[in-house]
Amino acid sequence: MINYLYQEQNWQSQLSDLITDPLELLELLQLSPEQLLSGAILASEQFKLRVPRAFVGKMSVGDPFDPLLLQVLPHHLELEEHPGFVTDPLDEESANHIPGVLHKYSSRFLLTLTGACAVHCRYCFRRHFPYQENLPKNDDWLNIQSYLQSQAQINEVILSGGDPLTLSNRKLAQWIERLESIAHLKILRIHSRVPIVIPNRIDEELISLLKNSRLRIIVVVHSNHPAELDDFTCSKLLQLTKQDILVLNQAVLLKGVNDSADVLVALSHQLFEARVMPYYLHVLDKVKGAHHFDLAPRQIDLIYKDVLASLPGYLVPKLVREIAGEKNKTPLFGIATF
Ligand SMILES: *Cc1c(COP(=O)(O)O)cnc(C)c1O
Numbered sequence: 001m002i003n004y005l006y007q008e009q010n011w012q013s014q015l016s017d018l019i020t021d022p023l024e025l026l027e028l029l030q031l032s033p034e035q036l037l038s039g040a041i042l043a044s045e046q047f048k049l050r051v052p053r054a055f056v057g058k059m060s061v062g063d064p065f066d067p068l069l070l071q072v073l074p075h076h077l078e079l080e081e082h083p084g085f086v087t088d089p090l091d092e093e094s095a096n097h098i099p100g101v102l103h104k105y106s107s108r109f110l111l112t113l114t115g116a117c118a119v120h121c122r123y124c125f126r127r128h129f130p131y132q133e134n135l136p137k138n139d140d141w142l143n144i145q146s147y148l149q150s151q152a153q154i155n156e157v158i159l160s161g162g163d164p165l166t167l168s169n170r171k172l173a174q175w176i177e178r179l180e181s182i183a184h185l186k187i188l189r190i191h192s193r194v195p196i197v198i199p200n201r202i203d204e205e206l207i208s209l210l211k212n213s214r215l216r217i218i219v220v221v222h223s224n225h226p227a228e229l230d231d232f233t234c235s236k237l238l239q240l241t242k243q244d245i246l247v248l249n250q251a252v253l254l255k256g257v258n259d260s261a262d263v264l265v266a267l268s269h270q271l272f273e274a275r276v277m278p279y280y281l282h283v284l285d286k287v288k289g290a291h292h293f294d295l296a297p298r299q300i301d302l303i304y305k306d307v308l309a310s311l312p313g314y315l316v317p318k319l320v321r322e323i324a325g326e327k328n329k330t331p332l333f334g335i336a337t338f
């Protein structure tokens, strides 16, 4: 393990000191530059390498197949074309009416406040999404506000990505205050991978902001592998869960990363150590460039069957797929046999 002393470094400086050069990443992990075939550099130009040092600190030195490394290192296979793997698999462009807003689920409303993420996950379904054209500016709040006020069935707003926890606490506080002013909103959900890749993001200010909101707060983190949840990360997540903030985890099932029941079972147990409940296990979205993470339906069934057999029901994440145009995630089981 590399120790970067990231436990003492504040999150803002960690966020401004991300690794973006694949060669630097390999060098830190004592891996040979030949690890990168020429296509990988091209792949990293299409979707830049971006990874916090604290996350690299959880990788094993000298292991080219480290499951955390595989999630972030650009790969020449990303350049391959595969039928059915497209740039906007969820057809989000068509759900886009007001800048920053996606209203595709009936009772909840997705607000994208930033296009930035702390980490670039190679399998991300938004790797081709035109974020920057679609962020709310300050005066868009009035539009969003009148839209929300007209939709009484919406009781929940989801801050999604990009990654909302890359925003400053001041900016978050401003948006939370705005949302609190809509009387029928009850729940604020924050989807973020930052607590996993920069655990120090969970700072006193954030905790007090969330703790003092009149909205019920749910934080959905994104961790795919138990090695992402070292003691320090768990201790930070515990600081949230100890405030009665519900923390859930979503994971993506990825070939070469967590495609075994043992890993998924260990992930659930590790989450529970931090009082985080497994929520979703997503089947990969068929996004262009992510084909090498895809698993056959038959394998998915076998893995999930083992997971079900090994865990108490409350630690089993729901296996789901997102289907373009559907109003909810589609639960899957027995996908090879139906
Ligand atoms: C599925 C999804 C949601 C809605 O999640 P539910 O938990 O099913 O309400 C919100 N944001 C993102 C990014 C999603 O993929």
Ligand code: SF4
Residues within 6 Å of the ligand: 117, 118, 119, 120, 121, 124, 125, 126, 161, 162, 163, 193, 222
């Ligand atoms: S943090 Fe989430 S939104 Fe950002 S690249 Fe990773 S999976 Fe995609």
